[in-house]
Amino acid sequence: MTAREQASSELDTVSWWDDFYRVVRLIPPGRVTTYGAVAAFGGHPRAARHVGYAMAALKEGGKNADVPWQRVLGAAPRGKARVTIKDPVGGAVQRAILEAEGVAFDALGRIDLAAFGWAGPGAEKPKRPTKPKKKGA
């Protein structure tokens, strides 16, 4: 397709960003996840950057106002999450909202995914009879 087609139709052509928004909307309150996780759940495990890129478009205001972008954090070692937002204001707001939801930040501003991490859409929608992991023992 041509480059013009790529830039056209911002309304009906939200691209796979919509997939990320869809996943983010599934994140329950008091819970957080990482860009890489959202990307993976969205079907693009290598597109972690675009999750943040897509989130950036949310703050502009609009139809995606119902997307809890604040629950999406960057990834930190040892299974932890951290605010990687460049905007000091946005980052402060994000943290404030998360703390209001009951999410505890570490002294370094990190969050323990073991306690507040989101297991993914499958965890919130156990309606699937399939077995994500072998049951037993």
Place this chain on the structure above:
DNA sequence: CTCTTGACCACTC
């Protein structure tokens, strides 16, 4: 169509 830019992630020093 080509080049630049990202609210990133993982690895390495």
Place this chain on the structure above:
DNA sequence: AGAGTGGCCAAGA
């Protein structure tokens, strides 16, 4: 713990 580098993929000019 902090900084630098490579990779990934798409949007904008």
